[in-house]
Amino acid sequence: MADTTSSPLKRTALHALHVEYGGKLVEFAGYEMPVQFPTGVKEEHLWTRDQAGLFDVSHMGPCFLTLASGTRADPAAHDEIAALIETLVPSDIKGLKPGQARLTVLLNEAGGILDDLIITRPYEEDRQGELYIVVNGAMKDQDWAIFEAALAGKAVLKRADDGVLFALQGPKAEIVLGAHFPDCAGLKFMESRLMLLGGARCIVSRCGYTGEDGFEVLIPADAGPALVRLFLDDPCVRPIGLGARDSLRLEAGLCLYGHDLSPDVSPVEADLAWVIQKRRRETGGFPGAARILRELKDGPARKRVGIRPLERAPAREGTEIHVDGVASGVVTSGGFGPSLDAPVAMGYIDAAFALPGTKIDLMVRGKARPAEIASLPFIPARYKR
Amino acid sequence: MTTYYTKDHEWIRVEGDTGTVGITTYAAGQLGDVVYVELPESGAKFARGDDFAVVESVKAASDVYAPVSGSVLEVNAALTDAPETVNAAAEGEAWFVRLKLSDASELSGLMDEAAYAAFCEGH
Numbered sequence: 001m002a003d004t005t006s007s008p009l010k011r012t013a014l015h016a017l018h019v020e021y022g023g024k025l026v027e028f029a030g031y032e033m034p035v036q037f038p039t040g041v042k043e044e045h046l047w048t049r050d051q052a053g054l055f056d057v058s059h060m061g062p063c064f065l066t067l068a069s070g071t072r073a074d075p076a077a078h079d080e081i082a083a084l085i086e087t088l089v090p091s092d093i094k095g096l097k098p099g100q101a102r103l104t105v106l107l108n109e110a111g112g113i114l115d116d117l118i119i120t121r122p123y124e125e126d127r128q129g130e131l132y133i134v135v136n137g138a139m140k141d142q143d144w145a146i147f148e149a150a151l152a153g154k155a156v157l158k159r160a161d162d163g164v165l166f167a168l169q170g171p172k173a174e175i176v177l178g179a180h181f182p183d184c185a186g187l188k189f190m191e192s193r194l195m196l197l198g199g200a201r202c203i204v205s206r207c208g209y210t211g212e213d214g215f216e217v218l219i220p221a222d223a224g225p226a227l228v229r230l231f232l233d234d235p236c237v238r239p240i241g242l243g244a245r246d247s248l249r250l251e252a253g254l255c256l257y258g259h260d261l262s263p264d265v266s267p268v269e270a271d272l273a274w275v276i277q278k279r280r281r282e283t284g285g286f287p288g289a290a291r292i293l294r295e296l297k298d299g300p301a302r303k304r305v306g307i308r309p310l311e312r313a314p315a316r317e318g319t320e321i322h323v324d325g326v327a328s329g330v331v332t333s334g335g336f337g338p339s340l341d342a343p344v345a346m347g348y349i350d351a352a353f354a355l356p357g358t359k360i361d362l363m364v365r366g367k368a369r370p371a372e373i374a375s376l377p378f379i380p381a382r383y384k385r
Numbered sequence: 386m387t388t389y390y391t392k393d394h395e396w397i398r399v400e401g402d403t404g405t406v407g408i409t410t411y412a413a414g415q416l417g418d419v420v421y422v423e424l425p426e427s428g429a430k431f432a433r434g435d436d437f438a439v440v441e442s443v444k445a446a447s448d449v450y451a452p453v454s455g456s457v458l459e460v461n462a463a464l465t466d467a468p469e470t471v472n473a474a475a476e477g478e479a480w481f482v483r484l485k486l487s488d489a490s491e492l493s494g495l496m497d498e499a500a501y502a503a504f505c506e507g508h
Binding site for chain 2: 035036040041042043045243244246247312313314316335336338343365
Protein backbone atom coordinates (compact mmCIF):
# COMPACT_ATOMS: atom_id res chain seq x y z
CA MET A 1 0.00 0.00 0.00
CA ALA A 2 3.06 2.27 -0.16
CA ASP A 3 2.59 5.48 -2.03
CA THR A 4 5.01 5.61 -4.95
CA THR A 5 4.15 9.14 -6.01
CA SER A 6 5.03 12.33 -4.22
CA SER A 7 1.68 14.05 -4.77
CA PRO A 8 0.16 15.30 -1.52
CA LEU A 9 -2.48 13.08 0.02
CA LYS A 10 -6.07 14.19 -0.15
CA ARG A 11 -8.17 14.40 3.00
CA THR A 12 -11.86 13.71 3.43
CA ALA A 13 -14.22 16.10 5.17
CA LEU A 14 -14.04 13.78 8.21
CA HIS A 15 -10.25 14.05 8.57
CA ALA A 16 -10.41 16.09 11.79
CA LEU A 17 -12.69 13.44 13.32
CA HIS A 18 -10.21 10.67 12.45
CA VAL A 19 -7.47 12.59 14.24
CA GLU A 20 -9.70 13.40 17.21
CA TYR A 21 -10.58 9.72 17.66
CA GLY A 22 -6.92 8.69 17.53
CA GLY A 23 -6.96 7.10 14.09
CA LYS A 24 -3.65 5.80 12.75
CA LEU A 25 -3.52 7.43 9.33
CA VAL A 26 -2.10 5.78 6.20
CA GLU A 27 -2.20 6.38 2.47
CA PHE A 28 -5.11 4.70 0.70
CA ALA A 29 -6.36 5.45 -2.82
CA GLY A 30 -4.56 8.80 -2.72
CA TYR A 31 -6.18 9.79 0.59
CA GLU A 32 -4.94 9.96 4.15
CA MET A 33 -7.27 7.48 5.85
CA PRO A 34 -7.46 5.76 9.26
CA VAL A 35 -6.28 2.14 9.11
CA GLN A 36 -7.27 1.61 12.73
CA PHE A 37 -8.30 3.38 15.91
CA PRO A 38 -6.75 2.81 19.36
CA THR A 39 -8.81 -0.31 20.19
CA GLY A 40 -7.28 -2.10 17.19
CA VAL A 41 -8.46 -4.04 14.16
CA LYS A 42 -9.75 -7.12 15.97
CA GLU A 43 -11.85 -5.18 18.46
CA GLU A 44 -13.22 -2.90 15.72
CA HIS A 45 -14.14 -5.93 13.63
CA LEU A 46 -15.96 -7.68 16.47
CA TRP A 47 -17.68 -4.45 17.53
CA THR A 48 -19.11 -4.00 14.03
CA ARG A 49 -20.56 -7.53 14.00
CA ASP A 50 -22.00 -7.03 17.50
CA GLN A 51 -23.04 -3.34 17.60
CA ALA A 52 -22.47 -0.73 14.88
CA GLY A 53 -19.32 0.49 13.15
CA LEU A 54 -19.01 3.81 11.34
CA PHE A 55 -16.73 3.89 8.29
CA ASP A 56 -15.61 6.99 6.41
CA VAL A 57 -15.76 5.97 2.75
CA SER A 58 -15.64 9.51 1.37
CA HIS A 59 -12.56 8.53 -0.64
CA MET A 60 -14.82 6.43 -2.88
CA GLY A 61 -16.38 7.72 -6.08
CA PRO A 62 -20.04 8.63 -5.74
CA CYS A 63 -21.42 10.34 -8.85
CA PHE A 64 -24.58 11.04 -10.78
CA LEU A 65 -25.05 10.22 -14.43
CA THR A 66 -27.91 12.16 -15.96
CA LEU A 67 -29.42 12.29 -19.44
CA ALA A 68 -28.09 15.26 -21.37
CA SER A 69 -31.74 16.32 -21.76
CA GLY A 70 -32.17 16.27 -17.97
CA THR A 71 -34.33 14.26 -15.60
CA ARG A 72 -38.08 14.03 -15.99
CA ALA A 73 -41.02 12.38 -14.29
CA ASP A 74 -41.22 9.62 -16.89
CA PRO A 75 -40.14 5.97 -16.55
CA ALA A 76 -38.97 6.10 -20.19
CA ALA A 77 -36.22 8.47 -19.05
CA HIS A 78 -34.86 5.64 -16.90
CA ASP A 79 -34.87 3.30 -19.90
CA GLU A 80 -32.84 5.86 -21.84
CA ILE A 81 -30.12 6.35 -19.23
CA ALA A 82 -30.06 2.59 -18.53
CA ALA A 83 -29.49 1.83 -22.21
CA LEU A 84 -26.48 4.16 -22.19
CA ILE A 85 -24.76 2.61 -19.15
CA GLU A 86 -25.61 -0.92 -20.30
CA THR A 87 -23.09 -0.48 -23.12
CA LEU A 88 -20.40 -0.54 -20.40
CA VAL A 89 -21.73 -3.03 -17.82
CA PRO A 90 -23.35 -6.48 -18.15
CA SER A 91 -26.11 -6.02 -15.56
CA ASP A 92 -29.78 -5.36 -16.20
CA ILE A 93 -29.95 -1.67 -15.28
CA LYS A 94 -33.15 -1.09 -17.26
CA GLY A 95 -34.92 -3.61 -15.07
CA LEU A 96 -34.09 -1.83 -11.81
CA LYS A 97 -37.16 -0.79 -9.86
CA PRO A 98 -37.32 2.79 -8.59
CA GLY A 99 -35.03 2.97 -5.56
CA GLN A 100 -33.27 -0.32 -6.34
CA ALA A 101 -29.49 -0.66 -6.34
CA ARG A 102 -27.40 -3.33 -8.01
CA LEU A 103 -23.75 -4.41 -7.94
CA THR A 104 -22.18 -4.54 -11.38
CA VAL A 105 -18.78 -4.47 -13.08
CA LEU A 106 -17.22 -2.12 -15.59
CA LEU A 107 -15.78 -4.23 -18.41
CA ASN A 108 -13.02 -3.89 -20.97
CA GLU A 109 -13.31 -5.25 -24.51
CA ALA A 110 -11.76 -8.56 -23.41
CA GLY A 111 -14.44 -9.02 -20.76
CA GLY A 112 -12.04 -8.19 -17.93
CA ILE A 113 -13.13 -6.20 -14.90
CA LEU A 114 -12.05 -2.54 -14.79
CA ASP A 115 -13.91 -1.87 -11.54
CA ASP A 116 -16.85 -3.02 -9.48
CA LEU A 117 -19.55 -0.48 -8.74
CA ILE A 118 -23.07 -0.03 -7.44
CA ILE A 119 -25.69 1.55 -9.67
CA THR A 120 -28.92 2.88 -8.17
CA ARG A 121 -32.09 3.97 -9.95
CA PRO A 122 -33.50 6.93 -8.02
CA TYR A 123 -36.80 6.27 -6.29
CA GLU A 124 -38.15 9.75 -6.74
CA GLU A 125 -40.44 10.20 -9.71
CA ASP A 126 -38.86 13.50 -10.79
CA ARG A 127 -35.32 12.04 -10.78
CA GLN A 128 -35.88 9.51 -13.58
CA GLY A 129 -33.19 9.76 -16.23
CA GLU A 130 -30.50 9.85 -13.54
CA LEU A 131 -28.38 7.08 -12.01
CA TYR A 132 -26.55 7.27 -8.70
CA ILE A 133 -23.28 5.38 -9.13
CA VAL A 134 -20.59 4.62 -6.55
CA VAL A 135 -17.23 3.40 -7.88
CA ASN A 136 -14.00 2.54 -6.06
CA GLY A 137 -11.85 5.40 -4.80
CA ALA A 138 -8.68 4.13 -6.44
CA MET A 139 -10.48 3.70 -9.78
CA LYS A 140 -12.70 6.76 -9.92
CA ASP A 141 -10.58 8.84 -12.30
CA GLN A 142 -10.38 5.91 -14.72
CA ASP A 143 -14.09 5.10 -14.44
CA TRP A 144 -15.28 8.64 -14.85
CA ALA A 145 -13.07 9.14 -17.90
CA ILE A 146 -14.63 6.00 -19.40
CA PHE A 147 -18.17 7.23 -18.70
CA GLU A 148 -17.44 10.63 -20.18
CA ALA A 149 -15.74 9.27 -23.29
CA ALA A 150 -18.44 6.68 -23.98
CA LEU A 151 -21.45 8.85 -23.21
CA ALA A 152 -20.33 12.27 -24.42
CA GLY A 153 -23.25 14.36 -25.61
CA LYS A 154 -25.76 11.81 -24.34
CA ALA A 155 -25.30 11.95 -20.59
CA VAL A 156 -23.69 14.31 -18.10
CA LEU A 157 -21.50 13.08 -15.26
CA LYS A 158 -21.52 14.95 -11.95
CA ARG A 159 -18.93 13.83 -9.42
CA ALA A 160 -20.11 13.86 -5.81
CA ASP A 161 -16.84 12.94 -4.11
CA ASP A 162 -16.58 16.36 -2.52
CA GLY A 163 -19.23 15.30 0.00
CA VAL A 164 -19.21 12.86 2.88
CA LEU A 165 -19.95 9.21 2.21
CA PHE A 166 -20.10 7.11 5.33
CA ALA A 167 -21.24 3.59 6.12
CA LEU A 168 -22.94 2.51 9.31
CA GLN A 169 -22.78 -1.27 9.59
CA GLY A 170 -23.88 -3.83 12.14
CA PRO A 171 -26.97 -5.06 13.97
CA LYS A 172 -27.53 -1.66 15.66
CA ALA A 173 -27.19 0.32 12.42
CA GLU A 174 -30.93 0.63 11.76
CA ILE A 175 -31.83 1.89 15.22
CA VAL A 176 -28.89 4.31 15.34
CA LEU A 177 -29.42 5.73 11.84
CA GLY A 178 -33.20 5.79 12.44
CA ALA A 179 -32.77 8.42 15.17
CA HIS A 180 -31.99 10.94 12.42
CA PHE A 181 -33.32 9.20 9.30
CA PRO A 182 -36.58 7.63 10.54
CA ASP A 183 -37.45 6.41 7.01
CA CYS A 184 -34.36 4.20 6.81
CA ALA A 185 -36.17 1.31 8.52
CA GLY A 186 -38.47 1.08 5.49
CA LEU A 187 -35.59 0.20 3.18
CA LYS A 188 -34.64 -3.36 2.33
CA PHE A 189 -31.15 -4.56 1.30
CA MET A 190 -30.07 -2.76 -1.90
CA GLU A 191 -32.78 -0.12 -1.71
CA SER A 192 -32.12 3.60 -1.66
CA ARG A 193 -33.99 6.88 -1.07
CA LEU A 194 -33.34 10.58 -1.00
CA MET A 195 -33.90 11.78 2.57
CA LEU A 196 -33.77 15.31 3.95
CA LEU A 197 -31.92 16.13 7.13
CA GLY A 198 -31.96 19.72 8.33
CA GLY A 199 -32.48 20.81 4.74
CA ALA A 200 -29.52 18.74 3.45
CA ARG A 201 -30.24 16.28 0.66
CA CYS A 202 -28.90 12.89 1.70
CA ILE A 203 -28.94 9.61 -0.19
CA VAL A 204 -29.50 6.69 2.16
CA SER A 205 -28.87 3.19 0.75
CA ARG A 206 -29.22 -0.08 2.63
CA CYS A 207 -25.99 -1.78 1.59
CA GLY A 208 -22.42 -2.18 2.72
CA TYR A 209 -19.18 -4.08 2.65
CA THR A 210 -19.20 -6.11 5.85
CA GLY A 211 -21.85 -8.82 5.42
CA GLU A 212 -23.88 -7.08 8.14
CA ASP A 213 -27.10 -5.15 7.82
CA GLY A 214 -26.29 -1.49 7.39
CA PHE A 215 -26.41 1.67 5.35
CA GLU A 216 -24.30 3.94 3.21
CA VAL A 217 -25.17 7.61 3.34
CA LEU A 218 -24.07 10.42 1.01
CA ILE A 219 -24.33 13.87 2.56
CA PRO A 220 -23.11 17.31 1.53
CA ALA A 221 -19.63 18.15 2.86
CA ASP A 222 -20.76 21.09 4.99
CA ALA A 223 -23.36 19.00 6.83
CA GLY A 224 -21.14 15.91 7.06
CA PRO A 225 -18.89 16.21 10.11
CA ALA A 226 -21.65 17.48 12.42
CA LEU A 227 -23.98 14.67 11.39
CA VAL A 228 -21.32 11.99 11.68
CA ARG A 229 -20.50 13.28 15.16
CA LEU A 230 -24.14 12.76 16.17
CA PHE A 231 -23.84 9.08 15.24
CA LEU A 232 -20.42 8.68 16.89
CA ASP A 233 -21.90 10.08 20.10
CA ASP A 234 -24.19 7.05 20.25
CA PRO A 235 -22.66 4.51 22.67
CA CYS A 236 -23.43 1.70 20.18
CA VAL A 237 -21.21 3.28 17.52
CA ARG A 238 -17.45 3.28 17.12
CA PRO A 239 -15.34 4.57 14.24
CA ILE A 240 -13.81 1.72 12.23
CA GLY A 241 -10.65 1.85 10.13
CA LEU A 242 -9.59 0.28 6.85
CA GLY A 243 -7.99 -2.71 8.61
CA ALA A 244 -11.28 -3.98 10.02
CA ARG A 245 -13.07 -2.99 6.83
CA ASP A 246 -10.80 -5.44 5.03
CA SER A 247 -11.20 -8.32 7.51
CA LEU A 248 -14.99 -7.82 7.61
CA ARG A 249 -15.37 -7.88 3.84
CA LEU A 250 -13.06 -10.89 3.54
CA GLU A 251 -15.14 -12.92 6.01
CA ALA A 252 -18.21 -11.80 4.04
CA GLY A 253 -16.62 -13.14 0.83
CA LEU A 254 -16.71 -9.71 -0.85
CA CYS A 255 -14.14 -8.75 -3.48
CA LEU A 256 -11.56 -5.98 -3.19
CA TYR A 257 -10.79 -4.38 -6.53
CA GLY A 258 -7.11 -4.54 -7.51
CA HIS A 259 -6.73 -7.73 -5.47
CA ASP A 260 -9.60 -10.17 -6.10
CA LEU A 261 -10.72 -8.38 -9.27
CA SER A 262 -8.50 -7.06 -12.05
CA PRO A 263 -8.57 -6.27 -15.77
CA ASP A 264 -7.64 -9.83 -16.77
CA VAL A 265 -10.35 -11.49 -14.68
CA SER A 266 -13.87 -11.91 -16.06
CA PRO A 267 -17.00 -11.73 -13.91
CA VAL A 268 -17.60 -15.45 -14.52
CA GLU A 269 -14.12 -16.33 -13.26
CA ALA A 270 -14.70 -14.00 -10.30
CA ASP A 271 -17.84 -15.99 -9.40
CA LEU A 272 -19.84 -12.83 -10.07
CA ALA A 273 -21.94 -14.29 -12.89
CA TRP A 274 -24.97 -13.37 -10.78
CA VAL A 275 -24.41 -9.71 -11.70
CA ILE A 276 -25.37 -10.64 -15.29
CA GLN A 277 -29.15 -10.96 -15.33
CA LYS A 278 -31.16 -13.04 -17.77
CA ARG A 279 -31.94 -10.36 -20.33
CA ARG A 280 -28.27 -9.43 -20.69
CA ARG A 281 -27.27 -13.10 -21.07
CA GLU A 282 -29.79 -13.42 -23.90
CA THR A 283 -29.04 -10.20 -25.72
CA GLY A 284 -25.37 -9.48 -24.86
CA GLY A 285 -24.30 -6.05 -26.04
CA PHE A 286 -21.71 -5.39 -23.33
CA PRO A 287 -17.90 -5.26 -23.68
CA GLY A 288 -16.31 -8.69 -23.86
CA ALA A 289 -19.70 -10.39 -24.30
CA ALA A 290 -18.23 -13.11 -26.53
CA ARG A 291 -15.85 -14.35 -23.83
CA ILE A 292 -18.28 -13.89 -20.98
CA LEU A 293 -21.17 -15.67 -22.70
CA ARG A 294 -18.82 -18.51 -23.67
CA GLU A 295 -17.63 -18.85 -20.07
CA LEU A 296 -21.22 -18.84 -18.86
CA LYS A 297 -21.97 -21.72 -21.22
CA ASP A 298 -18.80 -23.82 -20.88
CA GLY A 299 -17.59 -22.75 -17.45
CA PRO A 300 -14.46 -20.69 -16.78
CA ALA A 301 -10.93 -22.17 -16.72
CA ARG A 302 -10.30 -20.76 -13.23
CA LYS A 303 -12.58 -19.59 -10.50
CA ARG A 304 -12.55 -17.39 -7.42
CA VAL A 305 -12.98 -19.49 -4.28
CA GLY A 306 -12.91 -19.22 -0.50
CA ILE A 307 -9.95 -20.87 1.24
CA ARG A 308 -9.67 -22.06 4.83
CA PRO A 309 -6.10 -22.75 5.99
CA LEU A 310 -6.26 -25.78 8.28
CA GLU A 311 -3.43 -24.51 10.52
CA ARG A 312 -3.02 -21.15 12.21
CA ALA A 313 -0.72 -19.53 9.65
CA PRO A 314 -2.50 -16.91 7.53
CA ALA A 315 -1.82 -17.04 3.77
CA ARG A 316 -1.41 -13.57 2.33
CA GLU A 317 -2.05 -12.17 -1.15
CA GLY A 318 0.31 -13.75 -3.70
CA THR A 319 0.61 -17.10 -1.92
CA GLU A 320 0.79 -19.94 -4.46
CA ILE A 321 -1.83 -22.68 -4.30
CA HIS A 322 -0.64 -26.21 -5.02
CA VAL A 323 -2.71 -29.32 -5.64
CA ASP A 324 -0.75 -32.57 -5.44
CA GLY A 325 2.46 -30.58 -5.80
CA VAL A 326 1.34 -28.73 -8.93
CA ALA A 327 0.89 -24.92 -8.97
CA SER A 328 -2.85 -24.50 -9.54
CA GLY A 329 -3.75 -21.03 -8.35
CA VAL A 330 -2.96 -18.01 -6.22
CA VAL A 331 -4.32 -16.26 -3.13
CA THR A 332 -5.67 -12.77 -3.91
CA SER A 333 -6.78 -11.76 -0.39
CA GLY A 334 -5.74 -13.42 2.82
CA GLY A 335 -5.55 -12.71 6.47
CA PHE A 336 -7.19 -13.48 9.73
CA GLY A 337 -10.93 -13.49 10.39
CA PRO A 338 -11.56 -12.26 13.94
CA SER A 339 -15.18 -13.51 13.99
CA LEU A 340 -14.04 -16.98 12.90
CA ASP A 341 -10.91 -16.76 15.06
CA ALA A 342 -9.11 -18.41 12.17
CA PRO A 343 -7.17 -17.49 9.06
CA VAL A 344 -9.22 -17.01 5.88
CA ALA A 345 -8.38 -16.29 2.27
CA MET A 346 -9.77 -15.98 -1.24
CA GLY A 347 -8.04 -16.77 -4.46
CA TYR A 348 -8.23 -18.16 -7.96
CA ILE A 349 -7.80 -21.85 -8.70
CA ASP A 350 -8.16 -24.12 -11.73
CA ALA A 351 -11.86 -24.84 -12.05
CA ALA A 352 -11.21 -28.57 -11.61
CA PHE A 353 -10.27 -27.94 -7.96
CA ALA A 354 -12.84 -25.29 -7.10
CA LEU A 355 -15.30 -27.52 -5.29
CA PRO A 356 -15.71 -26.76 -1.54
CA GLY A 357 -13.88 -29.37 0.53
CA THR A 358 -11.09 -29.89 -2.01
CA LYS A 359 -7.75 -30.27 -0.22
CA ILE A 360 -5.03 -27.87 -1.34
CA ASP A 361 -1.63 -26.68 -0.14
CA LEU A 362 -0.71 -23.05 0.43
CA MET A 363 2.97 -22.30 -0.12
CA VAL A 364 3.65 -20.02 2.85
CA ARG A 365 7.31 -18.98 3.10
CA GLY A 366 8.32 -22.01 1.07
CA LYS A 367 6.43 -24.52 3.18
CA ALA A 368 3.28 -26.34 2.06
CA ARG A 369 0.47 -25.63 4.51
CA PRO A 370 -2.71 -27.69 4.29
CA ALA A 371 -5.93 -25.86 3.45
CA GLU A 372 -9.27 -26.55 1.83
CA ILE A 373 -11.62 -24.83 -0.56
CA ALA A 374 -14.54 -23.33 1.36
CA SER A 375 -17.85 -21.92 0.24
CA LEU A 376 -18.31 -18.16 0.45
CA PRO A 377 -19.23 -16.23 2.50
CA PHE A 378 -17.28 -17.56 5.48
CA ILE A 379 -19.89 -16.10 7.80
CA PRO A 380 -23.57 -15.90 6.80
CA ALA A 381 -24.69 -12.50 5.55
CA ARG A 382 -27.21 -10.71 7.73
CA TYR A 383 -28.75 -8.44 5.12
CA LYS A 384 -32.34 -7.32 5.66
CA ARG A 385 -34.10 -8.64 2.59
CA MET B 386 21.74 -9.74 33.04
CA THR B 387 21.52 -6.91 30.51
CA THR B 388 18.86 -6.17 27.93
CA TYR B 389 19.76 -4.74 24.53
CA TYR B 390 17.55 -3.42 21.74
CA THR B 391 17.73 -3.26 17.94
CA LYS B 392 16.53 -0.66 15.46
CA ASP B 393 14.16 -3.34 14.13
CA HIS B 394 12.50 -3.46 17.56
CA GLU B 395 13.80 -6.76 18.91
CA TRP B 396 15.13 -7.12 22.45
CA ILE B 397 17.73 -9.56 23.72
CA ARG B 398 18.32 -10.27 27.42
CA VAL B 399 21.81 -11.67 27.90
CA GLU B 400 23.06 -13.93 30.65
CA GLY B 401 26.54 -15.29 30.09
CA ASP B 402 26.63 -16.61 26.53
CA THR B 403 22.88 -17.11 26.13
CA GLY B 404 20.31 -14.52 25.12
CA THR B 405 16.52 -14.49 25.25
CA VAL B 406 14.99 -12.71 22.24
CA GLY B 407 11.60 -11.17 21.58
CA ILE B 408 9.96 -8.13 19.98
CA THR B 409 9.50 -4.94 21.96
CA THR B 410 6.28 -3.62 23.50
CA TYR B 411 6.55 -0.71 21.06
CA ALA B 412 6.70 -3.13 18.10
CA ALA B 413 3.78 -5.17 19.39
CA GLY B 414 1.75 -1.97 19.72
CA GLN B 415 2.58 -0.96 16.17
CA LEU B 416 1.64 -4.39 14.80
CA GLY B 417 -1.71 -4.51 16.57
CA ASP B 418 -3.45 -7.78 17.37
CA VAL B 419 -0.98 -10.59 16.85
CA VAL B 420 -2.72 -13.67 15.45
CA TYR B 421 0.19 -15.92 14.50
CA VAL B 422 3.84 -16.44 15.37
CA GLU B 423 6.13 -18.68 13.33
CA LEU B 424 9.23 -19.82 15.21
CA PRO B 425 12.41 -21.52 14.01
CA GLU B 426 13.44 -25.07 14.88
CA SER B 427 15.58 -25.72 17.90
CA GLY B 428 19.20 -25.95 16.77
CA ALA B 429 18.76 -23.59 13.82
CA LYS B 430 21.68 -21.19 13.30
CA PHE B 431 21.30 -17.53 12.41
CA ALA B 432 23.66 -14.70 11.58
CA ARG B 433 23.00 -11.24 12.92
CA GLY B 434 20.20 -9.61 10.90
CA ASP B 435 18.78 -12.87 9.52
CA ASP B 436 15.02 -13.22 9.68
CA PHE B 437 14.43 -16.04 12.13
CA ALA B 438 10.70 -15.70 12.97
CA VAL B 439 7.51 -14.20 11.58
CA VAL B 440 4.84 -12.37 13.52
CA GLU B 441 1.46 -11.75 11.90
CA SER B 442 -1.28 -9.32 12.81
CA VAL B 443 -4.80 -9.37 11.36
CA LYS B 444 -3.57 -7.27 8.48
CA ALA B 445 0.07 -8.13 7.77
CA ALA B 446 3.08 -10.39 8.29
CA SER B 447 6.38 -9.01 9.63
CA ASP B 448 9.80 -10.64 9.83
CA VAL B 449 11.69 -10.76 13.11
CA TYR B 450 15.48 -10.40 12.80
CA ALA B 451 18.24 -11.95 14.87
CA PRO B 452 19.82 -9.20 17.04
CA VAL B 453 23.09 -11.16 17.10
CA SER B 454 24.45 -14.36 15.58
CA GLY B 455 23.76 -17.62 17.36
CA SER B 456 22.02 -20.95 17.45
CA VAL B 457 18.55 -21.62 18.83
CA LEU B 458 18.59 -23.43 22.19
CA GLU B 459 14.86 -23.29 22.82
CA VAL B 460 11.71 -21.79 21.28
CA ASN B 461 8.65 -20.50 23.14
CA ALA B 462 6.16 -23.00 21.73
CA ALA B 463 3.39 -21.49 23.89
CA LEU B 464 3.21 -18.59 21.39
CA THR B 465 1.94 -20.93 18.69
CA ASP B 466 -1.29 -21.53 20.59
CA ALA B 467 -1.50 -18.13 22.28
CA PRO B 468 -0.03 -15.54 19.87
CA GLU B 469 -1.99 -12.79 21.67
CA THR B 470 0.57 -13.10 24.50
CA VAL B 471 2.80 -10.94 22.30
CA ASN B 472 0.39 -8.02 22.80
CA ALA B 473 -0.01 -8.68 26.52
CA ALA B 474 3.61 -9.30 27.55
CA ALA B 475 5.97 -8.60 24.65
CA GLU B 476 9.07 -8.14 26.79
CA GLY B 477 8.30 -10.90 29.27
CA GLU B 478 6.24 -14.04 28.83
CA ALA B 479 6.16 -13.62 25.04
CA TRP B 480 9.86 -14.26 24.39
CA PHE B 481 10.45 -15.96 21.03
CA VAL B 482 13.70 -17.95 21.35
CA ARG B 483 16.75 -18.53 23.54
CA LEU B 484 19.97 -18.23 21.57
CA LYS B 485 23.48 -19.42 22.25
CA LEU B 486 25.52 -16.39 21.20
CA SER B 487 28.32 -17.10 18.76
CA ASP B 488 29.97 -13.67 19.02
CA ALA B 489 29.22 -11.63 22.15
CA SER B 490 31.09 -8.65 20.71
CA GLU B 491 28.12 -8.04 18.40
CA LEU B 492 26.17 -6.83 21.45
CA SER B 493 28.15 -3.58 21.45
CA GLY B 494 26.32 -2.57 18.26
CA LEU B 495 22.93 -2.64 20.02
CA MET B 496 21.09 0.00 22.05
CA ASP B 497 20.47 0.02 25.78
CA GLU B 498 17.04 0.75 27.20
CA ALA B 499 17.48 4.54 27.34
CA ALA B 500 18.87 4.73 23.80
CA TYR B 501 16.03 2.56 22.49
CA ALA B 502 13.41 4.71 24.24
CA ALA B 503 14.93 7.78 22.58
CA PHE B 504 15.00 5.94 19.24
CA CYS B 505 11.25 5.15 19.49
CA GLU B 506 10.53 8.72 20.57
CA GLY B 507 12.05 9.89 17.29
CA HIS B 508 9.58 7.78 15.27
